[in-house]
Amino acid sequence: MKPGTTSAACVALLRRDLALTWRRRGDALNPLLFAVIVVALFPFALGPEAQVLERIAAGTIFVAVLLAALLSLDSLFRSDLDDGSLEQLVLSPHPLSLLLACKIAIHWLTTALPLIAIAPLLAMLLHLPDSVLPVLLAALALATPLLSLIGAICVALTVALRRSGMLLTLLVLPLIVPVLIFGAGACNAAQAGLPYAAPLLWLGAWLVLALVLAPLATAAALKISLT
Amino acid sequence: MSAIDPADPPPLLAARALAYARNEEPIFGPLDFSLAAGEVVLIEGDNGSGKTTLLKVLSGLLEPTAGEVLLNGVHLTLAKLSHQVALLGHLPGMKLELTTLQNLRFAVGLGGIRPGITPAIALASVGLAGYEDQPLRLLSAGQKKRVALARLLLVPAALWLLDEPYANLDREGIELVNRLLLMHAQRGGAALITSHGAYAYTSGTPRRIALRATTAEPAGREAGA
Amino acid sequence: MNPLVLWFHKLGSPPYFYRFAGRFLPWLYAIALVSGAIGLYGGLVVAPADYQQGDSFRMIYVHVPCAWMSLFVYAFMAANAFVALVWRIKLSETLAMASAPVGAAFTFITLVTGSLWGKPMWGTWWTWDARLTSELVLLFLYLGVIGLYHAIEDVRQAARAAAFLALIGVVNLPIVHYSVVWWNTLHQGQTVSLMGQSKISQSMLWPLLTMAFATHVYFFASLLARARAALLALESGKDWVRAIALAQPTREASAHG
Numbered sequence: 001m002k003p004g005t006t007s008a009a010c011v012a013l014l015r016r017d018l019a020l021t022w023r024r025r026g027d028a029l030n031p032l033l034f035a036v037i038v039v040a041l042f043p044f045a046l047g048p049e050a051q052v053l054e055r056i057a058a059g060t061i062f063v064a065v066l067l068a069a070l071l072s073l074d075s076l077f078r079s080d081l082d083d084g085s086l087e088q089l090v091l092s093p094h095p096l097s098l099l100l101a102c103k104i105a106i107h108w109l110t111t112a113l114p115l116i117a118i119a120p121l122l123a124m125l126l127h128l129p130d131s132v133l134p135v136l137l138a139a140l141a142l143a144t145p146l147l148s149l150i151g152a153i154c155v156a157l158t159v160a161l162r163r164s165g166m167l168l169t170l171l172v173l174p175l176i177v178p179v180l181i182f183g184a185g186a187c188n189a190a191q192a193g194l195p196y197a198a199p200l201l202w203l204g205a206w207l208v209l210a211l212v213l214a215p216l217a218t219a220a221a222l223k224i225s226l227t
Numbered sequence: 228m229s230a231i232d233p234a235d236p237p238p239l240l241a242a243r244a245l246a247y248a249r250n251e252e253p254i255f256g257p258l259d260f261s262l263a264a265g266e267v268v269l270i271e272g273d274n275g276s277g278k279t280t281l282l283k284v285l286s287g288l289l290e291p292t293a294g295e296v297l298l299n300g301v302h303l304t305l306a307k308l309s310h311q312v313a314l315l316g317h318l319p320g321m322k323l324e325l326t327t328l329q330n331l332r333f334a335v336g337l338g339g340i341r342p343g344i345t346p347a348i349a350l351a352s353v354g355l356a357g358y359e360d361q362p363l364r365l366l367s368a369g370q371k372k373r374v375a376l377a378r379l380l381l382v383p384a385a386l387w388l389l390d391e392p393y394a395n396l397d398r399e400g401i402e403l404v405n406r407l408l409l410m411h412a413q414r415g416g417a418a419l420i421t422s423h424g425a426y427a428y429t430s431g432t433p434r435r436i437a438l439r440a441t442t443a444e445p446a447g448r449e450a451g452a
Numbered sequence: 453m454n455p456l457v458l459w460f461h462k463l464g465s466p467p468y469f470y471r472f473a474g475r476f477l478p479w480l481y482a483i484a485l486v487s488g489a490i491g492l493y494g495g496l497v498v499a500p501a502d503y504q505q506g507d508s509f510r511m512i513y514v515h516v517p518c519a520w521m522s523l524f525v526y527a528f529m530a531a532n533a534f535v536a537l538v539w540r541i542k543l544s545e546t547l548a549m550a551s552a553p554v555g556a557a558f559t560f561i562t563l564v565t566g567s568l569w570g571k572p573m574w575g576t577w578w579t580w581d582a583r584l585t586s587e588l589v590l591l592f593l594y595l596g597v598i599g600l601y602h603a604i605e606d607v608r609q610a611a612r613a614a615a616f617l618a619l620i621g622v623v624n625l626p627i628v629h630y631s632v633v634w635w636n637t638l639h640q641g642q643t644v645s646l647m648g649q650s651k652i653s654q655s656m657l658w659p660l661l662t663m664a665f666a667t668h669v670y671f672f673a674s675l676l677a678r679a680r681a682a683l684l685a686l687e688s689g690k691d692w693v694r695a696i697a698l699a700q701p702t703r704e705a706s707a708h709g
Contacts, residue, residue, distance in 0.1 A: 004335070004336065004337070004338060004339030004340065008336050009336055011336065013336070013337070015336075016329070019324075019325060019329060020325065024324065079322075082318075083318055083319065083320060083321060083323070084317070084318025084319060084320035085320045085322070087288060087314070087316060087318070087320060088314075088337065088338075089337070091287065091314055092310075093339075094337070153620060157613050158603070160604065167596075167599050167600065167603055171596045171599075171617060174592040174593045174621070174624065175620065177628055177631070177632075178632075181631045181634070181635045185634070199634075220616065221613070224612045224613050224616055225609075225613060226288065227290055227609070249606055250605075250606055250608070251686065251689050
């Protein structure tokens, strides 16, 4: 009897989660809508002057995207827990961290990548200078996977709770502060004409670190939550 | 699996002084039993007597408070889970949005496949031929259960841990479960089944393990009180 | 076996710890009270006023020891969390979880005194100073640990999950601190800090150290008291708790209430 290879398990998981996202494609729009609404509220609160909006544009977009990604984090393991798939994942003979890394990757692809894709639209709404847009996209491309990876650990810790929404936010918030500082900081530096490579490189370094460590931590947290 | 006398092979599954407690309150145990290849054993107990918990401990999902689980003579922990165990819990572990075939393909990808069988054959042998492309949500509760049983046929696990396999099944379905169990036992597998009394396994007289119903353990009696 | 190691093993058993802690508790409280009173007297009365900050500098005798304690308690909690997760020692779980609210309280006091001091010095109750911001993030970390611990029903599982979160916080804290410092310099933070750059004079220093000593002792006293109560609740089914309950019915009832 052969147990099947780990790569086959990962491929099966990726295919299943992609198929599921396609079936639930209506839900995938929610974070996008949320981010657009948050960004659209700012001009109403601050007034429509372009100079004011321009100054807060990068930070606002960053916060809106992080909040939208945070909102969608709760669904990372929720349905798998509810129907028992998560137990089967834990019981499978393959390394749980690898399987979870696949799940996190799919989650990022289906929730965060669309957010990055509409970031130019958000930037336009807030009059972000065109020269800063590439920096914003690069910072988001580095920051959102970090959020997904760090968030996954916190979701794993709270997965067994029925109402984890507020607690999850409390757990993620302090962990995500540096990501926000450096991500938005890079954009602000670019906008002020200062060098912006350093914060982006820092984000990249953390991303590499998180790619290695976060799936392991998520697996450990999940085992604590389920046992 | 070293240092084991080949003349006297260890049982497929053995529990030694196995006990589990939640918040210091004993749920079950201490239990001692073993399960040889080809055996089907019934775990009996009332609701809340810890049957589901016992299966989770035996699968390695929960860590026992005391005692140990041996699988083929090897200590079982979550850290080195074995592909030899298949757990069918209350929750089927299947996605309602996906078709039966998609669900089974995923199970095969995750757990591997027994030689000489395909997801389509497995579906046919649980009486669901023609339902390959039906999303699971359109199936009845009994039919979903049958899909979950088809998963057991596919994955190469020698030990089946079935939590209330007869629930939601009609007469025909109950006979199907019995047929599958018999087949599994005959090819050298073993199974542990929980049931809260509505017992339906008819082939032979399986051994029974009673949880709390006949136990003399004072700790066990307090747990459910 | 080494007698010290043996003592540690014995200390790990809840009934022994309970008795040990009970014997030391009154002494610790007394020492904390006396040294705290001496430190406060030295700080508020004996020490001269600062030539720049006047009397408002005296806030450091509460603010600085609490700030030190907020970090010390986190380190203590994380060390116990590590022991609890790796060696599964029940006492370490209890100690880690018992120290979290105390640490959160120290952090909160640090923030409040910092803001009280900020009003006369900076003219505002709150400023996004690098240290204060890090303390705020630290408070969120503490609250996360406490919240997670209370949200999960199974006490031991809750302790393990919260301990795991505490360890993640350890990795996070230095990153937060350095990113906040970077962010602060980028936005031209405050130059006046509560501790100041100038060397502190002898007459100002000793009350500070005394207060630091007092807060440490107070922390351990309150930790032992909390851990004792938590152990009683956790082991309420065990014989040694029953023996205590039978011997002192009134005290047992108040410990649970």
